[in-house]
Amino acid sequence: MIARIWQGWAAKATADDYQRHYESEVAGHLRQVPGFKGARLLRREDGGEVMFTSITLFDSIDDVRGFAGDDYEQAVVEDAARKALSRWDEQVTHHEIAVDLGP
Template structure:
């Protein structure tokens, strides 16, 4: 599995707009991309600015190329995202997922023996 990582920044006032765009438009689009395995959007508040880190997961680099084009390290930033963000990475990074730990069914403290 390949993780595709990208960052975008926005004002605190527009951060919820970008989050909504990601949860709706981006999520809807990605559901139809062959090889898409999931996504996470991380949020980091830094004073009057918010940094979002998007991590999307694909089965292969070929699937990423089908999504992003031949220059698969070029960021794909929709017009709605461009309106919400103040700046963004023009290039993305790709990482082979070396370990993928499943989420526990119950919180860890409940799994420990009493």
């Protein structure tokens, strides 16, 4: 299994907007991708901003490509997200799940 990890930052005033976008638009899109196994959005205060870390899980890199395209290390940041975020990582990282202690 592959974990795709990305970070973005939002002003406190727009952080809830980004979270709602992730819960609705991003979640809806991901659920349509073959091989998608789940996602977590982490949130924490970071100075005057809110930092989000997105961790999405896929069966394989080929499934990641189904979501992100051939240049799968490029971040996928939709227009609505760009409006809510002040900055974000342009690149994502991918990691093989070595140990899974989930239920």
